[in-house]
Amino acid sequence: MTLRTAVIGFGTGGRVFHAPLLAAEPRFAVSAIVTTDPDRVAAAGEYADADVLASADEVFARDDLDVVVITSPHETHAPFARRAFAKGLAVVVDKPLGISAAESRALAAEAEAAGVPLTVFQNRRWDGDFLTVRETLTAGEIGEVRQFESAFERWAPRLTSRWKDVATPEQGGGILFDLGPHLIDQALLLFGDVVDVHAELDRRRPGAVADDDVFLSLTHANGVRSRLWMSATSPSNRPRFRVVGSRGVLTSHGLDPQEPQSKAGMRPGDPGFGVHEDGRAAVLASPEGERAVPLRAGEHLAFYRALGDALTKGTPLPVDPADAVRGLEIIETARGAARCAELSRAVR
Structure with missing residues (x-):
């Protein structure tokens, strides 16, 4: 079919x-x-x-x-x-x-x-570094997770005429709407629902009409704290992931390569697609020392493979819309928290 x-x-x-x-x-x-x-x-x-x-x-x-x-x-x-x-x-x-x-x-x-x-x-569920984080946590290699840090940052200090730069938050503009759904979705997949949200939303670029530099702190019901950064104005980036556990810390640097590879003309199925050319690895550090953790190959194609199964075999859809709704609820809570903080500062 x-x-x-x-x-x-x-x-x-x-x-x-x-x-x-x-x-x-x-x-x-x-x-x-x-x-x-x-x-x-x-x-x-x-x-x-x-x-x-x-x-x-x-x-x-x-x-x-x-x-x-x-x-x-x-x-x-x-x-x-x-x-x-x-x-x-x-x-x-x-x-x-x-x-x-x-x-x-x-x-x-x-x-x-x-x-x-x-x-x-939600293709970032199939980024190679995220797959590696999930696999390592499932194996219990860093012990009980206490803190999850996730950053998606880039250096684009000047606004352009692209709709993402000119749209207001009411129109779906801003980096929280752009990257927040990915980072929040990953945190929810790993650690479950959120009971508290702290947010810092800033407009750094001259003329910006929506946030372009955002920090979220999420407290999950299981006690894990997720700290999420997303920015268009970062001259140098934090680790993509840093996960602190009771026995070790897992750290991964750099964004998944599938997007830049596709822009360069590579296609899914080509040799090396989804794999970093430099062979980089995540690092698991503990009191006993450090060791490399090979990064899984990224596989955004898994989304459409799962969708094909859902439409032809009746298996579950790759992403439940309810997950996306919950992510947007958290984004709206974050915006409300940021507004309250601004009002509090204004009346001091």
Whole structure:
């Protein structure tokens, strides 16, 4: 069975992540791509059997599709998803699912009522370093986990005209909406639900209309504290992961290589895809010394492999929309906590 798929949006999400992954999973076909940008239209030529369309309206006017992938600006996620539900199409929404927890909760309920599969592209669950962290913690190699530190930082000190830089928080803009769903999702997968949130949201770049430098501290119900950093203005980065346990500390540096490899033209299945060229490893340190922990190969393709199974065999979807809703609830709690802190400072 071939699942004919339309990709709405062909920026980084569609061009670098979704389309190459879909093309690498034999059960999917990239049948339509929505973009009007001349450079992106040219890039879409890699998918010879795909129709390049000028608008999402053309997608929803068709009757020959099975799946819609929505990787357009955040505020369009819910409207496009609802149009897909009406056509009976399975839906993949790039994170965040919606621009509020309420909107996302409603989407999940509507998909269930319509009997339409809905999932969220939380590809960072399949980053190689995160897979390595999960495997090491499951093996109990650092003992009882006490602190989890996770940082996703880059150096982009000047604003651009990209929608992510000009959108307000109300439109789904800001780095908390962009990277927060990934980091929060990983923390929830490892340590379960959160009972307390502390947040520091800053705008560092001149003219910024949304946060571009964020710190979250999450207290999980099991007592673990997750400390999450996300920034567009970091000249030098923290470790990607640092996990402190009762018997040791696991540290990993650098971002997963799949995104830059895809941008450079590599594709899933190519030799070395998902593996750092320099052969780097995580380090497990304890009072007895240090040892290298080989990093697992990253495998974002596992998302679409699981989706293919769900749509053809009835297995569970790769990501439950309820997980995405919970992440957005935490983001909204974080925004509220940051506002309260600002008001408290203002009245002193």
